[in-house]
Amino acid sequence: MNCSRRNSKVxxxxxxxxxxxxxxxxxxxxxxxxxxGLAVLVSVPQSALAAGEQxxxxxxxxxxxxxxxxxxxxxxxLTLQGKKIVAEIADTDAxxxxxxxxxxxxxxxxxxxxxxxxDERLGFWMKNTLIPLAIGYFDANMxxxxxxxxxxxxxxxQYPKSYPSSKPARYALEMNKGWFARNHIKPGAKLVxxxx
Numbered sequence: 001m002n003c004s005r006r007n008s009k010v011x012x013x014x015x016x017x018x019x020x021x022x023x024x025x026x027x028x029x030x031x032x033x034x035x036x037g038l039a040v041l042v043s044v045p046q047s048a049l050a051a052g053e054q055x056x057x058x059x060x061x062x063x064x065x066x067x068x069x070x071x072x073x074x075x076x077x078l079t080l081q082g083k084k085i086v087a088e089i090a091d092t093d094a095x096x097x098x099x100x101x102x103x104x105x106x107x108x109x110x111x112x113x114x115x116x117x118x119d120e121r122l123g124f125w126m127k128n129t130l131i132p133l134a135i136g137y138f139d140a141n142m143x144x145x146x147x148x149x150x151x152x153x154x155x156x157x158q159y160p161k162s163y164p165s166s167k168p169a170r171y172a173l174e175m176n177k178g179w180f181a182r183n184h185i186k187p188g189a190k191l192v193x194x195x196x
Contacts, residue, residue: 076113078173079192080144081185084109087173091115100174101128111175113193122172123164126153132177137169142191145169147180 073088073095086109090096096114100106116122119140126133129152137145145167153160165172173191 073112077194078111078113079194080173081183081189083183083185085111085173085175087111087113089113089115099124099129100131100133102130104130106131106176108176108179111173111179114172114174116170116172119168119170121165121167122169123162124150124172124174125160125162126150127157127160128155129153133174134177134180135163136173136175136180136185137165137167138171138173138191139168140170142171142193144185144187144189144191146187147185149177 073090075086075088078085078087086107088111090099090112091114096116099114100112114122114124122137124135129150132152133150134147135150136147139145145165148163150163151161171191
């Protein structure tokens with residue numbers, strides 16, 4: 001047993017420099033790793049934060065653009081039973097699909113005229129539409145067929161109520177809710193476009 005103890009002491013003494021070297025290396029490695037880790041921790045969130053701030057600013061800017069109406073389409077002046085209307089013209093699939101989605105307001109005598117290539121039974125819904133609207137369907141001669149009062153659908157509603165025309169129509173005019181009634185406009189009224 002003595003022999004074992006002595007050999008044990010000798011081996012510990014002989015390994016002391018190696019142990020110091022290992023501890024020194026381990027200590028240096030931990031300091032370096034901590035410094036690198038700290039640099040990574042500091043730089044990653046800053047770049048992520050910068051990207052997040054830019055995305056947030058862009059989102060806020062596009063929301064303001066929509067609210068300001070910057071994304072409006074080309075407009076025309078329309079006349080319906082002597083009443084002047086400034087209407088955005090939705091005459092492509094993309095503009096007809098987007099319609100008045102996400103708008104927060106619309107002027108009293110402003111609207112959107114949807115123009116189609118041929119007469120057909122039309123149907124509109126209020127998906128992602130924030131303001132209550134009235135829609136007037138017009139035939140190829142631009143005579144008013146009928147008016148529907150429309151209610152915004154709940155956000156995220158995948159199958160909102162549809163407001164179909166009872167007869168084939170070529171045009172649809174969306175105005176603020178109640179606009180047709182307030183202006184005493186009834187079926188048979190003629191819509192006139194003033195082309196630029």
